[in-house]
Amino acid sequence: MTFKVFRASVKGLIDEALRDMGVGVVNYQIEEPPIPNFGDLAVNVAFQLSKRFKEPPGKVAEDLVSRISGRLPRIVASVSAHPTGYINFTVEADELTYLTMKAAFEEGYGSMDIGRGRKVVVEHTSVNPNKALHVGHARNVVLGDSIARILRKVGYRVEVLNYIDDTGTQVADVIVGFLHIGIPEEPGPVKYDRYCGDDVYIKVNEIYEENPKLEDKRREVITQLEKGIGPAVEVAKRVVPKVVKAQLETCWRLGARYDLLNWESHIIRLGLWDVAFNELRKRNAVKRVDEGRLAGCWVLKASGKDEEKVLVRSDGTTVYAAKDIPYAAWKLGLLPDPFKYSMFADQPDGTVLWTTVERDGNPDHPPFGSADMAITVIDVRQSRVQEYVAYATKLLGGGHKEYKHLGYDVVALSRVSAEKLGLHVPPGRQFVHMSGRRGSYVNVDDVLDALKERAVEEVAKRNPGASPGWIDLTAERIAVGALRYQLLRQDPNKMIIFDMDEALKLEGETGPYLQYTYARASRIVEKSGTSSPPQITKEKARTLREPEEIDLMKEISKYELELELAARTLSTKGMAIYSYRLADHFNSFYERHRVIQEPREDVRGTRLALVYAFRITLREVLELLGVPPLEKI
RNA sequence: GGGCCCGUGGCCUAGAAUGGACAUGGCACCAGCCUCCGGAGCUGGGGGUCGCGGGUUCGAAUCCCGCCGGGCCCGCCA
Missing domain, CATH: 3.30.1360.70 (Arginyl tRNA synthetase N-terminal domain)
Structure with a gap:
């Protein structure tokens, strides 16, 4: 206010x-x-x-x-x-100073009620459970995670979903590797998602090249997975949850958290597709084609154009895109909930991650799904399919609800980084797309480790005598802050051409700059010997007179407007830029004016209040971005 | 062939919905600033046909049309 x-x-x-x-x-x-x-x-x-x-x-x-x-x-x-x-x-600066500080020192600062308690589900991550995350996946994770944080802050009931495609070809490839090629299921000390992605998935695809007949085995595996019987299912039960847990380690490392895992196999085996399909038929939203090239197929009737999207093939099997429809309908509560639920894992933030199960669930689970709005974070290549899915939710009676695709362009590799990975880059091309199947990608854990290594150097240099444990923890947080900020600050419509050397920068408009500034402010607060902000009065507010003080205060006062905008546009970019402007103004102030050492007592008190207000505000914004605030760096 | 996205100093980037004042920052570059709460910082400087050409308008980076360059989507694949 x-x-x-x-x-x-x-x-x-x-x-x-x-x-x-x-x-x-x-x-x-x-x-x-x-x-x-x-x-x-x-x-x-x-x-x-x-x-x-x-x-x-x-x-x-x-x-x-x-x-x-x-x-x-x-x-x-x-x-x-x-x-x-x-x-x-x-x-009127005095008035604004007073109002701003008063608001910043209040409980629940920045919280507002745009959501009015409406429920929104945010689906993000949803990486095929057969490989480790690359930086493109990281863009998805941090976008979805930050949007969830922002929506929660403005009064929505937010539920975060992670969809596990455990019946697709990618998982099938890994199972083919274990079942038919004889690759051992248990690796050495390597992280399990990386093992399946780098040592199994890539290898199996190489073998397909030499021996295309092996692809019949993949077909067979998929059928078993969908039906839920056969040796492939036994392998999947052992392997897939281990991959998912390994992936989650990376996501948690990035600061993300989830409420529920939705498994594709459960959706299929519990017949949610049939329910959705019958409902579509009942509502006359799909039709069977009698003649022409699509004879025998069931297609979704498109709204205006003569486009028709095949949902069921003439052999009765469903296409990939069709599987998203029942899931979307479940999110919005347009179909009865067929799932049972049980606990899957304890998360670093102290919350429980739940999972769907086919039977024997825990009756004591929180309510899932049935949201007023569903946001699906997935890259722009899926835009067309997402349009069909959104349209299908309308046909299924979701006219009063919202299904939104939050799209973003992919992360590609810069020429230099690609060549460093030993990839061939055709002349004239400045980037190359990442591919898990070809092994041409940058692993998220590797990026974080490289950032951390750089950060350890810096932190150790500035904190001689600090404990190795503290240095390690601090460097880890810097690495996460650096990567997240980088992925959140630009327009989602723009492709990110990832360059390792560029990513390792810790100066300028970066996450670490924000963390450094936050630490600076924290040190002032610490040295002031106070534990809560000074009482602010209109009289005291009047002692802020220097331009740098006023500019900083004005920037702080814009927090709520920025938050509101971010929530309305489902965009993290503005928040990221705002956090930088905030920090920038603080550093200008810091450079020219003393706080603790200020001799005039009234000025000293108000400046300290200003530092408090700044620190509280920057903390709020950093938390929305998932950039860990650091008291000391 | 149809559709969508992007193009802003050497590199990256802000300018949303709803056109408006001298086009925003960062990196790199040049010149300064630590007897002073942390220099991952601060101050100043150079560097721009906002891809090109038309149009609308008193006024266009922004809207319209046409091009050019880059990317993506358009399957009874997933």
Whole structure:
């Protein structure tokens, strides 16, 4: 309730003036001016009105200002018309300081109720359980995890799902390796997901090249997995959960957490597809094609165009994309829940991760699914399929619910990094796509380890005599912060060309810069000898006078607006950039003004309060991004 | 062939929905700043046909059309 108050006041003033002038609805914008001299917020309403009145914007602006200037509330210091037509408002800094600090020191700071208790499920990660995560998967994990954190913060009931495709070809390949090629199920000391991905999956695919007949075995394995009987199922029961646990280790390392694992085999064996399919038929949403090239297939009737998506082949089997429909419908509670549930693992954050089971569940489970909104985090190559799935949920009676695809472009390897991995990069190409099957990818654990190694050097250098355990833990957190920030700060529509040397940077606009700044602020708080923020009064707020103090305070006051925007747009980018701006302003302040050593007692107290407010706010933002805050670095 | 995404100094990048003031930061580069709460920092500087060409508009990085370059999707594969 800070900069937001100022913004609301500005809007109120403009709307009141418009009413006075007797004009109807005008679509105008309130934005931050490009140059601080122009004030703190600018309104472009005069441009819109100038069209209507046939008068120059500057004149309209003056007219509006003359109506407004007499009735400014306390939070608004001044208003002025710029000759170009903008109406510029300046905030009353003392008032904003007081409001901002008061809000920051309150319990539940930043929490708001946009969600109104509505339930949202966020599905992310969903990596085939036959290999270790590469950095492309990491983008998925951290995007989904941060969105979940943001939505929870703004009042949604959030449930995080991880879909395990344990009946697909990728898992089947690994099982073929164990069952028909004789690769041992138990590796040496290597992490199990990596073993299955690097030593089994790749190998099996190489053997397919020489011996294509072996692919018949894959078909056989998949059939067994879907039906739930046969030797392949026995192998899968031993192998897949071990891979999933190994993958989860990496996800947890990245700071992610989940509520439930949904296994594809359960969806299939419990007949959820048949239920969904019957429902689609009942609602006349699918039809059987009688003739032509699709004769004998069941297709989804597309809305407008003549596109038809095959769901059931003429031999009666379902296509890959069709399997997503019952799952989506379950998420939104459009089908009866066929699952039983049991506990799968304890997570680092202290919560329990549950899993679906086919029978003998724990009756004492929390409610799952049946959300008002479903968000599926999956890369843009799945956009088309996701459209069909969203459309199918509407046909199944989910018209009042929302199914959203949160897409993002892939992470590719830079030419330099690819060549360092020994891959051939054709001339002229600047990047190469990652592929688990070909083994051309960068493993997430490897990236984190490399980052950590760099961080250990730095931390040890700056903290002589620190315990190895502390150095290790701190370096780990730096590594996670660095990687997460990098993956969250840019537009999801843009491909990330991953370069190892670039990724190892710890300076500039990076996670470690934020952590470093947080530690700086923490040290001041520690040295102040206080354990809670000083009482702030309007009188004390008045002692903030230096430009760097005011700028920092204003940046802090914008937190709620940024959070609101992030939640509404399901985007982490703005939050990431905001966190950097916050830290940047703090460092400018820190450079020029002393806190502990400030001789004037009143100024010292208010500055300390400012540091507290900054630290609390940055902590909030870092937690939303999943960048671990560090007291000491 | 149809559809979607991207193109902003040498490299990376912000400019959302709803066009508006001198185009945002970072990396790299140059010049400064530690007797002072932590220099992973701070201050200043150079560097731009916002891919190209039209159009709409008083005004376009932003909207429209057409190109160019890069990527992705479009299967009774998964």
